[in-house]
Amino acid sequence: MSSSPLSQLALPHVLRLHAYTPGLQPTEAGWVKLNTNECPYPPSPRVAEALRREIGADGASLRLYPNPKSIPLRAAVAQLHGLKEENVCIGNGSDDILNLLVRIFCAASTAGRPAGAPDGHALLGATAGWMFPSYSLYPVLVEIQDGRAAIIEFDRSMQLPLARIAASSARAFFLTSPNAPTGVAFSNADLERVLTSFRGLLIVDEAYAPFAAENAIPLLARFPNLVVVRTLSKAYALAGIRVGYALAAPELIGLLDRVRDSYNVNRLSQAAAIAALGDRDHFASIVAKVRATRDQQLSRFSNERGWFTYPSQANFIFTEPRNARGETGLTVAKSAYDFLCSRKVLVRHFPNHALTASFLRISIGTDDEMGVLQQSLDAWRQGGA
Amino acid sequence: MSSSPLSQLALPHVLRLHAYTPGLQPTEAGWVKLNTNECPYPPSPRVAEALRREIGADGASLRLYPNPKSIPLRAAVAQLHGLKEENVCIGNGSDDILNLLVRIFCAASTAGRPAGAPDGHALLGATAGWMFPSYSLYPVLVEIQDGRAAIIEFDRSMQLPLARIAASSARAFFLTSPNAPTGVAFSNADLERVLTSFRGLLIVDEAYAPFAAENAIPLLARFPNLVVVRTLSKAYALAGIRVGYALAAPELIGLLDRVRDSYNVNRLSQAAAIAALGDRDHFASIVAKVRATRDQQLSRFSNERGWFTYPSQANFIFTEPRNARGETGLTVAKSAYDFLCSRKVLVRHFPNHALTASFLRISIGTDDEMGVLQQSLDAWRQGGA
Numbered sequence: 001m002s003s004s005p006l007s008q009l010a011l012p013h014v015l016r017l018h019a020y021t022p023g024l025q026p027t028e029a030g031w032v033k034l035n036t037n038e039c040p041y042p043p044s045p046r047v048a049e050a051l052r053r054e055i056g057a058d059g060a061s062l063r064l065y066p067n068p069k070s071i072p073l074r075a076a077v078a079q080l081h082g083l084k085e086e087n088v089c090i091g092n093g094s095d096d097i098l099n100l101l102v103r104i105f106c107a108a109s110t111a112g113r114p115a116g117a118p119d120g121h122a123l124l125g126a127t128a129g130w131m132f133p134s135y136s137l138y139p140v141l142v143e144i145q146d147g148r149a150a151i152i153e154f155d156r157s158m159q160l161p162l163a164r165i166a167a168s169s170a171r172a173f174f175l176t177s178p179n180a181p182t183g184v185a186f187s188n189a190d191l192e193r194v195l196t197s198f199r200g201l202l203i204v205d206e207a208y209a210p211f212a213a214e215n216a217i218p219l220l221a222r223f224p225n226l227v228v229v230r231t232l233s234k235a236y237a238l239a240g241i242r243v244g245y246a247l248a249a250p251e252l253i254g255l256l257d258r259v260r261d262s263y264n265v266n267r268l269s270q271a272a273a274i275a276a277l278g279d280r281d282h283f284a285s286i287v288a289k290v291r292a293t294r295d296q297q298l299s300r301f302s303n304e305r306g307w308f309t310y311p312s313q314a315n316f317i318f319t320e321p322r323n324a325r326g327e328t329g330l331t332v333a334k335s336a337y338d339f340l341c342s343r344k345v346l347v348r349h350f351p352n353h354a355l356t357a358s359f360l361r362i363s364i365g366t367d368d369e370m371g372v373l374q375q376s377l378d379a380w381r382q383g384g385a
Numbered sequence: 386m387s388s389s390p391l392s393q394l395a396l397p398h399v400l401r402l403h404a405y406t407p408g409l410q411p412t413e414a415g416w417v418k419l420n421t422n423e424c425p426y427p428p429s430p431r432v433a434e435a436l437r438r439e440i441g442a443d444g445a446s447l448r449l450y451p452n453p454k455s456i457p458l459r460a461a462v463a464q465l466h467g468l469k470e471e472n473v474c475i476g477n478g479s480d481d482i483l484n485l486l487v488r489i490f491c492a493a494s495t496a497g498r499p500a501g502a503p504d505g506h507a508l509l510g511a512t513a514g515w516m517f518p519s520y521s522l523y524p525v526l527v528e529i530q531d532g533r534a535a536i537i538e539f540d541r542s543m544q545l546p547l548a549r550i551a552a553s554s555a556r557a558f559f560l561t562s563p564n565a566p567t568g569v570a571f572s573n574a575d576l577e578r579v580l581t582s583f584r585g586l587l588i589v590d591e592a593y594a595p596f597a598a599e600n601a602i603p604l605l606a607r608f609p610n611l612v613v614v615r616t617l618s619k620a621y622a623l624a625g626i627r628v629g630y631a632l633a634a635p636e637l638i639g640l641l642d643r644v645r646d647s648y649n650v651n652r653l654s655q656a657a658a659i660a661a662l663g664d665r666d667h668f669a670s671i672v673a674k675v676r677a678t679r680d681q682q683l684s685r686f687s688n689e690r691g692w693f694t695y696p697s698q699a700n701f702i703f704t705e706p707r708n709a710r711g712e713t714g715l716t717v718a719k720s721a722y723d724f725l726c727s728r729k730v731l732v733r734h735f736p737n738h739a740l741t742a743s744f745l746r747i748s749i750g751t752d753d754e755m756g757v758l759q760q761s762l763d764a765w766r767q768g769g770a
Binding site for chain 2: 019022038041063104108172240249252260
């Protein structure tokens with residue numbers, strides 16, 4: 001072995017990777033945590049019951065492998081959406097599903113990359129596409145795959161550039177709807193236009209769709225080139241158990257099953273997810289509360305403060321802070337972010353691009369938490385800004 | 386879209402994939418389940434306690450994402466093995482770790498594969514290697530990656546061919562020790578010889594090492610080209626929670642963290658694993674019971690029945706059934722397998738290779754379960770064979 005073996009053995013693109021940066025998960029108490037779009041309310045009480053049942057007196061069932069295909073959970077998901085079991089694949093979080101989709105559709109490109117070509121931007125033969133800004137995991141997954149990306153930038157309107165997507169060279173296009181970090185949702189009318197004009201597979205990442213007016217599931221019956229991806233992390237208040245799922249034609253589900261780890265979802269998460277999906281009243285009540293708070297906050301930011309704020313259909317708000325002198329921009333947003341941090345209010349700031357740098361993304365918390373946020377922003381404007 | 390879009394959009398190698406075949410997981414009760422090397426005893430009672438604590442009254446903590454790096458669990462693993470936190474990466478099962486290692490070291494080969502070359506066998510530039518037979522997941526993971534394999538076959542002695550491994554062109558070599566499905570363990574003396582002669586990374590997959598006389602962890606301090614992979618599925622009786630880990634130099638752990646999903650291990654599994662690792666008495670008692678039963682069974686098969694049986698250091702036995710006429714072979718093994726199935730005793734048969742086809746792999750169950758197994762094999766020899 002040489003003295004630096006890994007740098008010679010590991011694939012070159014892996015040595016260049018930077019890991020995905022998740023939002024901070026502070027371990028000490030006392031934070032108003034509005035930075036990772038978690039649900040401020042607990043999950044259905046049926047979840048704790050189901051888990052206690054699975055654990056039993058002594059956890060004996062845990063000695064056995066889980067159901068490898070999560071069949072009872074697939075059945076529950078299918079029933080919920082009026083689909084069949086063969087339309088459903090369960091992931092260890094929806095991130096697992098997104099990763100599997102990259103592995104199915106996005107070829108590693110090392111061998112064929114033209115010398116001197118810029119990494120990851122709109123090369124001929126690109127195989128994965130997405131809008132910028134959207135979920136920042138997509139580039140991480142494609143870089144891990146050493147794949148190529150065809151990235152289309154929004155303009156400040158954040159409306160879908162339909163013609164540009166139709167012309168994309170991507171084999172699979174990730175579309176977050178409602179989008180992150182803006183909260184802007186895309187209509188099924190627009191999605192239909194993409195589905196009929198774009199030649200590749202459209203992956204609609206619907207992590208936040210339960211908070212929106214519309215979703216793409218009704219389109220599945222007519223478009224075999226559509227995959228809808230969902231998670232239990234947000235509207236089911238179960239970010240801690242890591243369960244997400246794909247809805248698609250059986251042929252695509254079959255491909256996901258071939259590249260999926262055969263025991264990707266553990267016994268406890270399967271049991272918890274089935275219980276959560278079964279409690280429609282609890283789900284409806286969480287969604288109603290989050291939407292009501294969100295709409296109040298949208299009005300507070302847009303109308304009362306006069307801050308430019310996208311019309312969110314998600315469980316967060318993307319707003320452009322304006323200081324006492326009426327200024328906006330990266331420095332102003334950073335100042336608000338830092339001030340909130342000093343008050344133990346945690347939100348998210350994406351400083352690296354003009355479309356996001358002047359904004360803060362604020363998860364919808366309880367009404368009390370949003371009260372603390374607003375008071376802290378008042379204090380920032382008065383003193384900190 | 387064309388009428389068969391997926392066949393044109395998905396990567397060609399994915400369309401050719403076959404999913405890993407896990408052992409049967411019968412959903413109905415009444416089986417003596419000796420087919421997937423699960424532990425016949427329940428996990429530490431501290432696991433159920435820790436889970437109840439994490440769930441609390443209403444599961445409220447589950448609304449929050451898990452610790453993204455499983456830091457408290459890394460610390461527990463490090464302490465257990467006398468290592469540091471930066472020597473540990475936690476996976477969603479050890480399969481997750483194995484998959485990440487393939488993604489770090491094994492290049493996709495589509496672009497460069499010579500026309501007409503056989504798939505997956507000892508090509509120039511091969512990047513992942515393993516012994517055959519060993520854990521049947523390795524080829525699945527490498528095929529998903531569209532990578533190349535350098536496979537070295539055992540002979541019937543099942544001893545390590547040290548010179549052939551040293552000469553392997555693999556960048557990373559997977560070695561299951563104790564091996565599956567044979568149960569044969571490799572000495573640290575042999576591993577040292579590999580580590581000093583082989584130019585690549587050696588991954589010692591120690592799923593079954595807690596049942597063995599020796600393990601490779603003491604070698605980590607001296608060999609930066611060594612990774613040891615462990616699981617809680619076997620000796621900790623926690624196949625249901627999907628937790629495994631890698632032990633290696635910090636540089637390699639850093640690479641695993643770059644390709645790992647940022648929330649790969651859920652909150653409940655982290656809590657359960659920490660509790661299980663902390664109960665050394667329970668662990669020691671499980672290991673002692675399984676080893677005692679295994680050694681009795683080895684003697685029963687080898688000495689009393691006179692069946693050729695490898696000297697297992699794992700929690701299973703690989704034995705070559707002999708029928709009443711003294712015959713062995715694929716047909717005999719299949720006959721025994723089928724007869725056991727008809728008695729609701731489930732074991733594993735690998736019919737596709739001469740080194741395995743005449744054998745059955747039998748997980749070590751409770752003494753009662755092994756009694757049922759032996760009675761059923763007696764009945765097979767008398768009537769069914």
